[in-house]
Amino acid sequence: ARASGLKTGGAFTPTRDDFQRVYNDVAEILENNDYDNGSYGPVVVRLGWHASGTYDKETKTGGSNGATMRFAPESEHGANAGLKTARDLLEGIKKKHPWISYSDLWTLAAVAAIQEMGGPKIPWRPGRKDGDVSACTPDGRLPDASKDxxxxxxxxxxxxxxxxxxxxxxxxxxxxxxxxxxxxxxxxxxxxxxxxxxxxxxxxxxxxxxxxxxxxxxxxxxxxxxxxxxxxxxxxxxxxxxxxxxxxxxxxxxxxxxxxxxxxFGRLLELGVPFEKEEKFIFKSTTD
Ligand code: HIF
Known part of the structure; x- marks a missing residue:
């Protein structure tokens, strides 16, 4: 028997092991000598942060739920320039694990990138659901580096x-x-x-x-x-x-x-998400 979520009538309940498998697959594709300093890690971290940092606590809009950066106009916002590289990279992982939402995948990938680049363990939990284009946030929610x-x-x-x-x-x-x-x-x-x-x-x-x-x-x-x-x-x-x-x-x-x-950083990745479960996972790093 498979030590993971059961398939019943098409519905699939992923377990911690299934998410660890996604982590492992992300970890495997981060290093690439033909890209930048040899790693996609940094741009994957930036994707997870820009997907989350649109949150507005007053209106409770934006945040990592939804993965609305898949759609224009959000994908075209100046602050998100270059993040297609990270989204495209993760598309292969999504194909292999179609049950995971983009919003869970992007944040999990950011956690994997931090851990694989020698950073601390970032507790992470699943539960984000993908939205549609109507949930795109207005431009201007992410920081402008020229300011004070x-x-x-x-x-x-x-x-x-x-x-x-x-x-x-x-x-x-x-x-x-x-x-x-x-x-x-x-x-x-x-x-x-x-x-x-x-x-x-x-x-x-x-x-x-x-x-x-x-x-x-x-x-x-x-x-x-x-x-x-x-x-x-x-x-x-x-x-x-x-x-x-x-x-x-x-x-x-x-x-x-x-x-x-x-x-x-763990809380940044959770902004705007109505989680149903409290329990967080701590993923094994490939060097553990
Ligand atoms: Fe960044 N950030 N960030 N950033 N950022 C860039 C790149 C990265 C800001 C501006 C920029 C955070 C906060 C802020 C990463 C992670 C985080 C770039 C360059 C700019 C301009 C993009 C490019 O040209 O490729 C500003 C104004 C921020 C408010 C302080 C976070 C804390 C540091 C939240 C954060 O986690 C990462 C990683 C990169 C590198 C991406 C790469 O492709 O190498």
């Missing part, structure tokens, strides 16, 4: 997060890079963009940052190597006293960062 701390607070308070949580989430910019053909910005935040560490906070505090001289959008570069970047919204975390004190805490203590990040 006031904008950051407006965007993340709307999702229900506080200052400490904004800073804890921000450590994910240790991962990946900016692409001129997506956001217009250019370059990675850290020297190890496929490993989650607290380097983002350390570099923010320890490097000297100056405006990059170029024709692109305003961004910062590290004075010593000119190979790293910070967005104006990243720099806001050390300009603002309330934010900076948390940057200092996370720069000093990677375990604290991992604990707080796992908690807040």
């Amino acid at each position: 701390q006031k904008h950051l607070r407006a965007i993340f308070y709307r999702m229900g997060f506080n200052d400490q949580e904004i800073v804890a989430l921000s450590g994910a910019h240790a991962l990946g890079r900016c692409h001129t053909d997506r956001s217009g910005f250019d370059g990675p935040w850290t020297f190890s963009p496929t490993m989650l560490t607290n380097d983002y906070y350390k570099l923010l505090l320890e490097e000297k940052w100056a405006w990059k001289k170029w024709n692109g959008p305003k961004q910062f570069e590290d004075v010593s190597t000119k190979s790293l970047m910070m967005l104006p919204t990243d720099m806001a975390l050390i300009k603002d006293k309330e934010f900076k004190k948390h940057v200092e805490r996370y720069a000093k203590d990677n375990d604290l960062f991992f604990r707080d990040f796992a908690d807040v």
Whole structure:
């Protein structure tokens, strides 16, 4: 007998093992030497976050339920440029496990990407249902990187997060890079963009940052190597006293960062979802 959900009359109730199988299949396709820094992990994390970060706690609209980024106009929103790469990558997993909703798949894949890139275990639970085009959120709900701390607070308070949580989430910019053909910005935040560490906070505090001289959008570069970047919204975390004190805490203590990040990133992926079950899964990483 199969140690997983039973098929009865076409209905399929997936078990923890079935979700772990999806995790394993995602983990297997993340590394690819022909793509960016050798991993789809960062762009998959960005997909999970952009699918979730549209949440508005007042109107209870947006969030990861629905996976409405499959549809225009949301897929065409400027903030989502480049995410087709991640959606297309996960299409193969959806074909192999057709019972999983896109909204569960995208968030589970983000969890797998974080864990496989050396990050903490992110407790995750299923229960998201896919919506249709009518649930697409209006443009402008995701943050604009050219702005300051006031904008950051407006965007993340709307999702229900506080200052400490904004800073804890921000450590994910240790991962990946900016692409001129997506956001217009250019370059990675850290020297190890496929490993989650607290380097983002350390570099923010320890490097000297100056405006990059170029024709692109305003961004910062590290004075010593000119190979790293910070967005104006990243720099806001050390300009603002309330934010900076948390940057200092996370720069000093990677375990604290991992604990707080796992908690807040897990909740980000749950925004706007009317779960029927409390129980969360902790997936085995391939290195366990
Ligand atoms: Fe990002 N983010 N993000 N981000 N982001 C980019 C890339 C990534 C913001 C702007 C950008 C978060 C918050 C914010 C990731 C994960 C998270 C890019 C570059 C921009 C401009 C896109 C491109 O050109 O490819 C802003 C303004 C944010 C508010 C602070 C989250 C906390 C850090 C919530 C988060 O988890 C990841 C991963 C990438 C890298 C994607 C890649 O393709 O490498």
